[in-house]
Amino acid sequence: MRKFIVYIERIKFSGLILMISLKSSLSFSQDSIRIMYYNILNFPGNTSFRVYNLRTILLHTKPDVLVVTELQSDEGANLILQEAIHNSNLGPTYQKADFTNGPDSDNMIFYNNEKLVFRKQDTIETELRLINHYKLFVNDPDLFNTNDTLFLDFFIAHLRSGSSSTQERYNECLKMMNYIDADTSLKNIFVGGDFNFYTYLEPAYELLTNGGIVKLMDPISKPGDWSDNSLFAPYHTQSPRNRAFNGGSVGGLDDRFDFIFVNDNVINGTKRIKYLSDTYQAFGNDGQHFNDSITAPPSNPLIPDSVIQALHTMSDHLPVIMDVWVDLQRPDSNLVNVKCKELIISEYIEGSSFNKAIELYNLSNSDTIDLSNYKIGIYANGSQVPTQQIQLSGIIPATGFYILANNNSTLSNIIAYADTLTSKLNYNGNDAVALLKNDTVIDVIGEIGNDPGVGWTVGSGSTKDFTLIRHPRVKKPVQDWQTSLPDWIVKSLDDDSDIHNHLNSCNGCFLKANVSTFPCRCGSATNGTIQLDSIEGAYPPYTFLWSNGDTTKDIYNLLPGRYYFTMTDVIGCEIMDYSDVISIPEPIASAINITSAGCPSDCNGSAEIFVLNESNYQTPFSYLWSDPFAQSDSMAIGLCTGTYFFTFTDYFNCMDTGTVTIPGEVNPTADFSFSINQNNVSFLNASTNASDYVWDFGDGASSTEINPLHLYGSAGNYTVLLTASNGCGTVKMSKNISIFFTGMTEEVRPEIYFSIHNGSMQMNLPKELINHGALLSVYDLAGKKIYETQLNTTPVDVFSDKYNLAQGTYLVEINTKNKVSVVKKIVVLDRNKL
Structure with missing residues (x-):
């Protein structure tokens, strides 16, 4: 968890100065805010237990702003704040607005007070329900200095439902847009909720996006006929259920009723709040459950089953989520100019004998500094006034150095880079050394007026027999030694390797890291990996903070899901990003393109291994067949008739086995039986595997029937010959029969x-x-x-x-x-x- 500072914040509103005591704030120059709008289905009703489903959802998504519709009471709002938020790992920093009781179901906002501060709220009356307006501002630690408040305005609406209510929805949106157009102070606007739109052709949708002075935008730009249209399956929000329980709609995901609209400032970041691309989502919808319940197969690879079940139970709507980037850098503000327009003591060397040096650094990346008003003062043995002063002269360029050293120093880098060599620069570890401007101390090493004996302790070192380097995050000189102590890096005795080479965050941040994500493989739930590779434009060492609490560069043994990270370099620059770990099931291998082996004497069969969604698995692949030659290609050839086993394995040893039966022809057999009735003979063919037959009845007659009936014209002994054949060969069978007449003269x-x-x-x-x-x-x-x-x-x-x-x-x-x-x-x- 981030550590935040305590400060008094001054906010300027309409000429008034409002003093607010804040416990915490956004701790970096940039941070993100996650926003969730959610129809919570007449909460709490008689199913208040659903608050624990909501807790599961919020713990997974971690929104900084939660805006809800279909809230029934202030008791329900307090239940959410207490049980779903405060009594969970989200912690006690979340607060809510005041409850407004309208003529129908109501709305509410919950917000993370570490990042946002509540300013005010208002309502817009419509024929059916209230539309709520909540104004919040960013909890900025530098607000006292800048008087530059960064506001976010949230509107929450639940429009009249039904395909025949388009005019009512238009009227409701017209009142809201007139309200927005009339308030020119609105800069970063979020309009969300349950709009019950079936198509982008609805007049209300056209009004929101193109009708007023302020034009709202769909962050994912997906206009269309959304209702019951599989082309928009990934964006549908109602209904995640296929059966009715606890009230609400059913029928599976087939409508896009829930939206978050924003104005152009948010899309483009014009007012320092910027939509993060690809973060808008109907949370819980993977696009694979059109007209179906989200709990039906296939399972969502990015969200744990427990969260999917919680969404299914909580409401007949899915929440809509988006992330925005907050930029607290103000290139045109006085605050930045003050911090990065002065000299600091960037390095202090108290080495052996006369190896003494002071390095000064110009923090500005644009302006030079005239040294005529600056001095170095030495306060020996606890003196409260300088016992030695060195007047500086010359010009230090932007991001430039000025180095003073004792003229008897023997360190090579000091001698090479020194601008002034003087015997006056002579001090011990118990002597304070200060940078003065117009005879006023602006930066200092040690405590003026205090003799520590040997030296002042600094981290693992001291001002005696060590080199001290200023931390790159320092952006202004510090008059108080104790305050500056955490910002010194300790190096060993006589280490001058960093002279004339100071890193500093005033020079800008250009961090970049390539993210390599490896899914949970082979059906395992806990073997996902995220690695940060090719870190560029940054100054090591780095610190890392992941949303699962890990602090290493790479994280392992991950469940499926989205993981956010913050990477910070030594000068305080940081980047924030995320990566999704998906779950890849065990491979499913089967045999395709099966060909016959041919006749028994032939082995011309073949088969090929097919892997479902093969691109999900990591090459190189290996294959193994159980034929006599142990073939190892995806296709096996030269197979005889029979059953074979095969194995597919990918680079990560994800494996599946299967069997395939190679068909083939067999040689024919010939056999028959017969029954005689005087001269009428019935023949029954008992041959196998034959396709063609020829009968020779022995009296000159023949037949190609399978089971012929033959009438002999005269008595006698006859040899009947059956010839049976197929593509693999011909066989013959003969039998003798006797024909005779009896019983009549x-x-x-x-x-x-x-x-x-x-x-x-x-x-x-x-x-x-x-x-x-x-x-x-x-x-x-x-x-x-x-x-x-x-x-x-x-x-x-x-x-x-x-x-x-x-x-x-x-x-x-x-x-x-x-x-x-x-x-x-x-x-x-x-x-x-x-």
């Missing part, structure tokens, strides 16, 4: 004749066939059954017109119930030619 074979009277073909059946209940079936020569009919009369129509048979040759089969069977070949002619 030649005399019972049917007789076919042509009936002239009805133009049909009829069969005259013996009586015994009728008695046996015969079934007649007709096949074509390919073995396909055309139709069948029951034989119970004679004569029987076999080829009548109703069957519509084409001209050709057919087989007629008669089967009786006692399995008597007969087959007859029949030729059907064109009847028109008979």
